[in-house]
Amino acid sequence: MRSIALAAAATVLLASAHAGAAEGDPVRGEKLYDRCVGCHSNDRDRTGPRHAGLIGRRAGSVAGFPYSDAMKRSGIVWDAATLDRFLANPRALVPGTRMGFAGVPDPQDRADLIAHLERATRQ
Amino acid sequence: MSQARMIVASRRLFLSNGGTALLSGAAGALLAGSEALARSAPKGDVAGDVSILNTALGLEYEAIAAYSAGAPLLKDKVLKVAKTFQDHHKEHAELLEKTVKKLGGTPVKGKSMAEYNFPVDKLKKAEDVLKFAARLERGAASAYLGAVPVFTLPELKTAAARLVADESMHWVVLQNALGEDLPDALAIS
Numbered sequence: 001m002r003s004i005a006l007a008a009a010a011t012v013l014l015a016s017a018h019a020g021a022a023e024g025d026p027v028r029g030e031k032l033y034d035r036c037v038g039c040h041s042n043d044r045d046r047t048g049p050r051h052a053g054l055i056g057r058r059a060g061s062v063a064g065f066p067y068s069d070a071m072k073r074s075g076i077v078w079d080a081a082t083l084d085r086f087l088a089n090p091r092a093l094v095p096g097t098r099m100g101f102a103g104v105p106d107p108q109d110r111a112d113l114i115a116h117l118e119r120a121t122r123q
Numbered sequence: 124m125s126q127a128r129m130i131v132a133s134r135r136l137f138l139s140n141g142g143t144a145l146l147s148g149a150a151g152a153l154l155a156g157s158e159a160l161a162r163s164a165p166k167g168d169v170a171g172d173v174s175i176l177n178t179a180l181g182l183e184y185e186a187i188a189a190y191s192a193g194a195p196l197l198k199d200k201v202l203k204v205a206k207t208f209q210d211h212h213k214e215h216a217e218l219l220e221k222t223v224k225k226l227g228g229t230p231v232k233g234k235s236m237a238e239y240n241f242p243v244d245k246l247k248k249a250e251d252v253l254k255f256a257a258r259l260e261r262g263a264a265s266a267y268l269g270a271v272p273v274f275t276l277p278e279l280k281t282a283a284a285r286l287v288a289d290e291s292m293h294w295v296v297l298q299n300a301l302g303e304d305l306p307d308a309l310a311i312s
Binding site: 039046099100 | 171177179181182185240242258261263265269271272273274312
């Protein structure tokens with residue numbers, strides 16, 4: 001009974017967090033994406049994997065890209081919620097990732113970037 | 124924009140080849156602490172730092188290749204500036220490679236031109252090359268800035284900050300050559 005109550009509480013907390021997520025502006029997000037182009041592009045693998053097809057993709061699954069074991073084992077599927085957590089602090093969510101980037105601390109910046117990625121990476 | 128106008132724009136900011144060579148000289152001391160690092164059994168997540176250094180090394184190799192891919196469309200002063208920036212990236216790569224080795228890691232290798240798969244079909248004229256290079260340089264500046272807090276060894280934080288300076292300088296020179304406005308304050312984030 002206690003575990004059911006805890007699970008219910010966790011569900012409410014997650015739902016609240018999602019409800020409080022910032023609305024993303026894809027146009028501003030496209031500009032912010034300039035920060036990412038040192039390592040990523042939409043259509044080709046670079047020091048980071050390609051972003052095309054990102055939403056709904058299992059982390060560490062682009063064929064031929066040399067991911068860290070940590071990323072391959074993460075079990076993450078990329079959506080707005082997982083991207084928000086990863087972009088906030090990549091190495092906290094996936095310790096051992098090769099993405100040597102501190103993160104995007106501003107929630108609005110992350111929301112805008114994700115809105116851009118949702119639009120630009122559709123295949 | 125004509126290549127001649129780009130050259131004039133570059134000159135207006137006094138960023139001649141001599142000026143950039145002077146800035147590049149600072150890179151000679153880029154990882155000056157790495158000898159001490161190797162001698163004194165550094166404290167920190169050395170494996171994690173090596174992983175980030177290798178990502179940076181891959182980025183530098185890509186930059187070197189990108190300038191080679193674009194060079195046939197450039198000439199005169201613009202080509203000279205591009206070659207100078209490519210030399211900076213070679214210097215960065217050499218120092219990163221040495222540091223990876225000193226920290227006990229195995230440096231990554233560069234890829235072939237075909238593996239980089241640059242969008243050469245979209246590079247038709249000098250302006251296209253400069254826009255492509257400017258975007259990569261701006262992204263590289265952000266990448267190094269994002270690495271500063273992540274490195275655990277203080278010497279590497281300083282090194283990454285120096286690389287931010289070099290990549291930012293490249294970006295601004297290329298932007299100016301394209302006739303673009305100067306960046307706002309705090310443009311690199």
